[in-house]
Structures are given as C-alpha cells and as structure tokens.
Amino acid sequence: MEFYRIVISGVIQGVGFRPFVYREAVKRGITGFVMNKGSRVEIVASRSSILEAFKNPPPLAYISSVRVSRFSSDDAYDGFSIIESSGEGNSYDFPPDSYLCEDCIAELRHGSDRRHGYYFITCTNCGPRFSMINSLPYDRLNTAMSKFEMCEECRYEYENPGSRRYHAQTIACRNCGPRLVFVDKINGLSIINDPERNDALAAACKKIAERQIVAVKGVGGFHLCCLADKEPVSMLRGLKMGRLHKPFAVMVRDLDMLSGIADYSEEEAALLKSPARPILVVKKKEPRAMKWISELDSLGVMLPYTALHYLMFDYLDKPLIMTSANLAEHPLIIEDAELIGIDYVLTHERGVVNRCDDSVIKVITPRDEAREQAVVFLRRSRGFVPLPIRIAGNSPSILALGGGLKNAFAVIKDGQAYLSQHLGSTAYIQGGEFFDSALRRMIKAVCFKPELIACDANPAYYTSSLADRLASEFHAPVMRIQHHHAHVAGVAAEYSLTDYVGIAADGAGLGEQAVWGGEVFDVSGCCFKRVGHLEQMPMIGGDAAALKPRRMLYGILSGFLSNKELAGLNRQLPLYTEAELRVFDKQLSQGFNIALTTSAGRLLDAAAALLGLCNRNTYEGRAAMLLESAASGKPVYRLEPVIEKGEFLVLKTTPLFAFMLDKLRAGASRQELARLVHDYIAEGLYSIAEKAAMRQHKQIVFSGGVAANRYVTGFMLDRGVLVNQQVPCGDGGLCLGQGYIGLTAVEGVD
Ligand SMILES: [Zn+2]
Ligand SMILES: [Zn+2]
Structure with missing residues (x-):
C-alpha cells in the first residue's frame, strides 16, 4: 500500500499540532499516525489530502x-x-509564551468548572512556553512542570486526543498544579493559597489596594506591582534605585479601562490583544496626566496575559503598575530570595527556566495615509522569542553577539536567525553571567557549532572579549563590525537587501577615528562606504557628555558664539553656572578630555537642553524622548537643511541651533522648535541618502535608536524608507545586522 511520509519543521511542538493533525486526519478518513520526532513532527498518512489542513494550523x-x-x-x-x-531535539523551535485564550478565560469564569478561579489555567492553545521549556521534544519532563504530578482528571484530559488539553504540558488544576503563596515579611506571615477561596491572592491584592508594593511572580520573572497612583509609584521609585524618571509600564484590565487613560487606534488595540500581549507605547489621553508614571506624553500599556492577572483585576478595579523587579538593565529576578527590600511577595511553585522580560513595541504612523505604518520593537522578548526570523543566505553558521546595552545575541543557521530574549546590559557581572547562560543554553539546544563569530568593533564591550574566547573554543574566526553598519544591515536582513543606502541615527558608537552616530552609508554586500554624516560636535568630558545634555549644548553653541556672546545668552537664558562656563571653555580651548561625535542622539540631547527639557539622562535616551514628547504634532517652522560638500556630505547642525536661538529670543514656543529639530535631522539625513541612492537606484533603510522616534521615522516612512520591524532598531537588533554582514561576507547573498 502507498503511504506519504510528511516531515514538518517549525514551531510545531507545544502548540497542539498533533491533536490538530489527528482531528484533520480522522475528518478526512485518513489512516496512519503522527508523532514528535526530535524537534520535528512526522506524519505517515494514507492520503496526501492532510496537507490541505496546514493552510489553517493551530494559532500558536x-x-x-x-x-x-x-x-x-x-x-x-x-x-x-x-x-x-x-x-x-536539536532545535530552538519552541513556541513563545502566549496569552490566556478565550476558552480558558471562559472556564476560569465558569462557576462549576473545575478550574474556576484557578490562576494556572492554560491549554494547548495558550499559556507560557519559552519561559518554562528546557529542551525539545516538548514533553512534561523537559519543562518547569516536571515536578508536578498530574491528578487523575488532568491525566485523562492529557491523554485524550479530543480534549483541549491533550498533551498540554502546562496542564494543571487546583488539585495537582503549582500553588500560590503570599508572603508578608512585615508580619512574618505566609499564606498558602486555598484554591476554593483564593485567600493568598486576596491578601496580596488587599496590600496593593492599601497602596503597598507587592512582588508578583509572573511568566518570565518577578514584577513589582502597585496601584498607578502617585504615592505608591513614588515609593516604587525609591525601591528601584536609580529609577528617578524612567516610565513604568501599566497593566489595564481591558480596553475600556485603557480608554480612560490613553488613546489608541484599532491597529493598536489588535496588537494589545494579540497572543504576544506586548507592552505597547501609546499616547496619553492628557499629555501631562500621570506624570509620576511617565514624564513623557506616552505610556507603556499592556493587557493581562495570565489567569493570575485576570484574577487580580477582580480585586483591583484600577490600572496597575507592572514593572520588572530587577534594577535597570539587570537580569530579571526569578527567585524569591533575590527580592531584597520587598515586604510583600505573591509567588508560586513553578520555576522559571528562561527569564523573559515583557516586549515593548510602538506603532509609528506616516503623515501620508497611503503609506504603511511601522510597528517597531523597543524590546523583543516575551511573546516573540524564540520565533526565528527568516533571512537570505544559508551558510555559514554564525553566532552574532550584539553590543553592550539592551543586548541580545543571534544564532544564525539554515536561513533562520534565532534571537535571544532581551538580556540587558553586559556591563555588570550579573548581566554578563545571564548573557553566558542564555548563550550556552541555546548553543546546547541546537547543537550549534558556529563557523563565524560576529561582534561589535568596540573592544570595550564584554561581548567583544567573549567573541575571542568563543573563537578559540569553536576554532572559528571573529568578524568585528562597525556599530552603525550593523544597525542598517539589520534592516537589510529583514528585507533581504544586499545593495542599499543606510541611514543610522543613534547614540554614540565607535567609528573610524571618531565617535559616530548620525551616518549615511552606501552599502554593497558586506562593505560600506561612509558618504555623509552630521556635523561633528565636541563631547565635553568625553562619555560624561552622554549623561549631561548641557555639555553637548555648550560644545555646539561655542562653535558659533564667542565667549562674550555665550555669557550674554546665559544671562537671558540661564543654562550654566559661572563655574561651568569657565571650566567648559577651558576644556574646549585646551582640548582636554574632548571627543568629537556625529551622534544624532547627542544632537537631540543638546536640543533638549536648549529648550530646557532635560538636564540629565537618568535613563538611556531620556533627553531625546522628552524632546519627542514636547514636539508639536504639526510642524510650524521649516529650515532648509544646510549640507556642506567635501570628502563627505555633512549636515550642518550649527544653523539649526542659531535658528532656534533667534526664535527663542523672539518668544517662539518650545513645542514648535522641538518639532523643527526632528524635521531638520530627518530631512537633512534623508537628502544626503537620497543623493547616494538615486545615482544607483538603491533602496534607503533607516535604523539606530532614533528610529524609534515617531517624527523622524514618520518622515522616513513618508518617503518609502524601510525600517526594522522584526528586531529592535536600537542595540537589541545589532546582532541580526552583524550576522547578516557575516553571511554576505562569507557566502554572498543573492
Ligand atoms: Zn487556553
Ligand atoms: Zn489536576
């Protein structure tokens, strides 16, 4: 008798794929079998008509x-x-963590259901995956659920192909699943939850209602949770050392609750409700509202994504702050013992295998309605990782290590790029350890032997020295890649481009004998030629200027104002103390600890300082975000970009500051000038790129941290420029670009 053997690859384990095949086969009267084989699914079928079913696979x-x-x-x-x-299995084709599906929500709410009110309800179509899977095949033994023995009823569902929980490794119920525990360290109490009454849950929510901060164990680690009111949020800022101003994410019960605090479009609502349940950056209803949560005109918001979240809103009918419990840029906290200084903890017995932060995305709308909007990642983690990104070029196998901040690495093989979850900064020991352990886990999971190791050209990064160690371990060469080249190559990877013109507008990154960050490159294959850049600006005090926007401003102003004029300006518009004026002048005239940069991020810093918006970058990109927030929606001024021709096309920035000074003196609004800064940079960099692109009919791409800016990127989208939509435009996406450059260098991508 004739049979068909069908071997399927992809994310097909842990998503209800086999029961799906079973149902479809039975429906079609097909005989045979289906099984997980390593990381793949193999089907033997009497007829090929089973293939039709793959057009509508299970949702995950x-x-x-x-x-x-x-x-x-x-x-x-x-x-x-x-x-x-x-x-x-030797694959990283795990499903990402996903939301709670409608069927499970219905059971959670149904009084007579045996999982009524059970905070760990999930099924084959929903619930955590990546954060709890050790390795493939996706069997219970290889997950964080291995220590929980199923009760008889759960086992029946687990073994019955007709059940929604057939082979759902997350299966659990009140009788056999992980228990919830509330710890009150102040009163020395520990309440193990009674599933009939959910008393531990109620006690935790009571503390939140009383304006306390409670650590809540979630899917990929601990959140700190409190009401979105001023008092608890100020307390939270005190707890999270160094988090003076950085906005917190808010969880709302539903879109109705969101409507009370923010505006959102239909597309944004769909993203919020998607299985990935990301944090979405949306505009506040009232720009100045909830300043204590976000000093910007926007808010990061998300909907509940676990049963526990839904149940919490039964007790708390208000928006909740949900912020990761770790310090900024440190790894997520996953153990109760790591929660230092937290008085109340709502924890549970299921471990976290892979730490995973919430993802953050933002929708950028072009002004031209005929153009498509862009959905950009500020952080790509829970809900998306470890889904691979398809890229052109099959070999060699490449390990790309990214940069230093907001880092992620990529394993590239067989035309797929697997990016790690957001790993934070590797500047701290904990960050380096987290990076190493995530890397080892992935290398082991895919039996990966890199043939090339790609890293940033900056030798100061932890990942650059790691590259050397891995190179000797795997006997593979190291390719060091200029930071902004990697940024634009990340866009090229997403769209399979080999020859293109790339605009990188970013924070400062090591360039050739200078600090770059506002660059236009003409790229052919793996090689780039710098064709233009922003005017060079002095960074007074070197890297310290990145923290202190007023130093950048001084450097720029001193380029076209005499000391006397500067002092005069300072009387009208107090920016500096007398001592600062003296010290900065001395440093500049002696060239003491001065670096030159073309960074767009630093330029935005200076503009924010001039407009009195920001004196200190207490979090990365703060000044630029405040400038974006302050900018008026509609442009009022336009200043023709001044582009100087020489070895490179240089977008002059002094005319911009001279113009702003004039207008400020004439009483112009800061909002209108803030908007002008964005338009000037966008138009200037674009026109440099356009000149290079037109000659050779090349596509223009745009990347770097500034590509998350709604005005600069909105301008680019209006002109058909491509931006990152699968990986972050900031440093979290560097690894994809590095890997892609490696591919084009070794193999040549068609
Ligand atoms: Zn479900
Ligand atoms: Zn059970």
Missing part, C-alpha cells in the same frame, strides 16, 4: 518547512493515531 504554530515523500509498505493502520515521541 509556525510551520517553516514541509517535506513529503512516498513509500510502499505492507503495514496497514487501523484508523489514525498519535504515537509516543522519539529522538532528541
């Missing part, structure tokens, strides 16, 4: 390839069956 499935072969066999199958898994 992601099919990357289907191979079909025919063979003859004397075997006959009595109907269709699901058989035991075999083989070890």
